[in-house]
Amino acid sequence: MTMNLLKSDKFINEVISYIKFPFDREDIRKELEDHILDKMEYYDSRGIDKVTAEELTLRDMGNPKEIGIALNREHNFVLGWIYKITNALVTIFLIITVFTVGISLISTIFSGNPAKHISKEDIVYDIKVNEKVKIDDRVIKFKNVIYEKNGDLNIIYEYYDTKPLGMGWSLGSIGTIRDNLGNEYFVSSGSSSGGIVTKGISTISNFSDKIDTLIIEYDMYNRYYKVEIPLKTGDLNE
Amino acid sequence: MKIDKGLVGGSTILLLLSLLQERDRYGYEIIRELETRSDNTFQFKEGTLYPVLHKLENIGYVESYLSKGDAGRERKYYQITKRGKKQLIEEKRQWETFSKSVEKVVYGDDHEFA
Amino acid sequence: MNRKKKIVRNIIILIALSTLFLNRGISLTPMAAHEASERSIHYGPSKVVHIEDFDDGKYILCKYDKWISCNTVKKTMFFFWTFGNQVTGIEIDKGRPLNFTWGYSSDRNKLYGIINDSNINKVELYLDDGRTLSQTEFYDDDMFLFTWKGESKLSEIKAYDSQGNILFKDYK
Numbered sequence: 001m002t003m004n005l006l007k008s009d010k011f012i013n014e015v016i017s018y019i020k021f022p023f024d025r026e027d028i029r030k031e032l033e034d035h036i037l038d039k040m041e042y043y044d045s046r047g048i049d050k051v052t053a054e055e056l057t058l059r060d061m062g063n064p065k066e067i068g069i070a071l072n073r074e075h076n077f078v079l080g081w082i083y084k085i086t087n088a089l090v091t092i093f094l095i096i097t098v099f100t101v102g103i104s105l106i107s108t109i110f111s112g113n114p115a116k117h118i119s120k121e122d123i124v125y126d127i128k129v130n131e132k133v134k135i136d137d138r139v140i141k142f143k144n145v146i147y148e149k150n151g152d153l154n155i156i157y158e159y160y161d162t163k164p165l166g167m168g169w170s171l172g173s174i175g176t177i178r179d180n181l182g183n184e185y186f187v188s189s190g191s192s193s194g195g196i197v198t199k200g201i202s203t204i205s206n207f208s209d210k211i212d213t214l215i216i217e218y219d220m221y222n223r224y225y226k227v228e229i230p231l232k233t234g235d236l237n238e
Numbered sequence: 239m240k241i242d243k244g245l246v247g248g249s250t251i252l253l254l255l256s257l258l259q260e261r262d263r264y265g266y267e268i269i270r271e272l273e274t275r276s277d278n279t280f281q282f283k284e285g286t287l288y289p290v291l292h293k294l295e296n297i298g299y300v301e302s303y304l305s306k307g308d309a310g311r312e313r314k315y316y317q318i319t320k321r322g323k324k325q326l327i328e329e330k331r332q333w334e335t336f337s338k339s340v341e342k343v344v345y346g347d348d349h350e351f352a
Numbered sequence: 353m354n355r356k357k358k359i360v361r362n363i364i365i366l367i368a369l370s371t372l373f374l375n376r377g378i379s380l381t382p383m384a385a386h387e388a389s390e391r392s393i394h395y396g397p398s399k400v401v402h403i404e405d406f407d408d409g410k411y412i413l414c415k416y417d418k419w420i421s422c423n424t425v426k427k428t429m430f431f432f433w434t435f436g437n438q439v440t441g442i443e444i445d446k447g448r449p450l451n452f453t454w455g456y457s458s459d460r461n462k463l464y465g466i467i468n469d470s471n472i473n474k475v476e477l478y479l480d481d482g483r484t485l486s487q488t489e490f491y492d493d494d495m496f497l498f499t500w501k502g503e504s505k506l507s508e509i510k511a512y513d514s515q516g517n518i519l520f521k522d523y524k
Contacts, residue, residue: 035285
């Protein structure tokens, strides 16, 4: 308190002693202090000395035990704790949410184009595929197919979970890759990265430029899709 | 004449909500206003106001906030809520009914109001 | 807003945030984690035939269509459950009296399988440290699960009929 008011402090301490929920005590103390200070100013403005003013003020305030018990009834211990705990939980959950969403967003923004390492001069053709398939909660989009002069065929795709903020398994395989003649190809390299949307690239080496159609077929554990991609053959295009 | 019946018994809510209906006030302000307007008829232990205010807040008739206001120091102000305003109308109605009934008993049936 | 209203508001926020997170990697129950794990890896939904605890998780022995699997889920953050590993399984080959597969994760080993020959009434495992494990009561009448801790690995597996004849044998 601003002035040295031992009796007032004693009064308030006694009131506070009846408040069982500890976290409300300081607010109550402040409210009572403000009232007492206001009342003492009132007596002071009527020319009464500080010592008497304090005595009169405390007499006007009433019985500290009565006030304390009545106040305690309005500051329920159980509710108070439930409030405090739910507040803490909300804070924790919000932090986790912001953190998770933040990381997903940042990963998505920074993952960029998986084919950015392929320079334009090396590209024989870049076919836009834009086919979408879905298995369980995963939507997979085959974006484009880039064929390079060195014989590498790159399948660029992306996928996302229809349940956002989901943590789940990455896509293991995009499926079996064949051509229209039935030859099967194996992916020599691949990578994927991303947050909300994962972007991936699968590369097949030594792919012949005579192939008509690329067929990607996923057939595992009763999940199925098939994507057929007509390829350009013959002369080099840009 | 001083009336000290704890906080004037059943009309407490009516009095407090009326004062807060006019403007937001802090505890000491409410006490002063009650005393002034009632020509000091209503005087009671000032500390006992706070349990009532806190109760009104728990019920939802008032809300509190901290503010420096015109009064310099930062104090806890009380503000009437929509629910509080509705309750005030109800309290006023009940008071009118109550006081009319008392009048009828004390002064007899032929005492009419214009 | 008074305290009661704030508590209600907090609970609503907690429920709303939870629905964003629950069953997407973090679940309230082991079964929810198991189901989410299977769906995320595009397998199942399996029929669970047996569940067995280990330190901080559970083995979930399952059947799905023509496959059997033994998924794991792990306890995390005190109250929650999350994906383990080895979610998908092996295809049942009715041509053999018994199908099995085994794997390990740090010092926890598991071996599970299905009995295709109904005459088999005992399956025995011989570990390379000399221990023998056996099972005569099978889950869903035909599945078995052996778990053991330590460095020792499978040496041999044998299956017997009620007369003690060996109907199946396999070496590591």
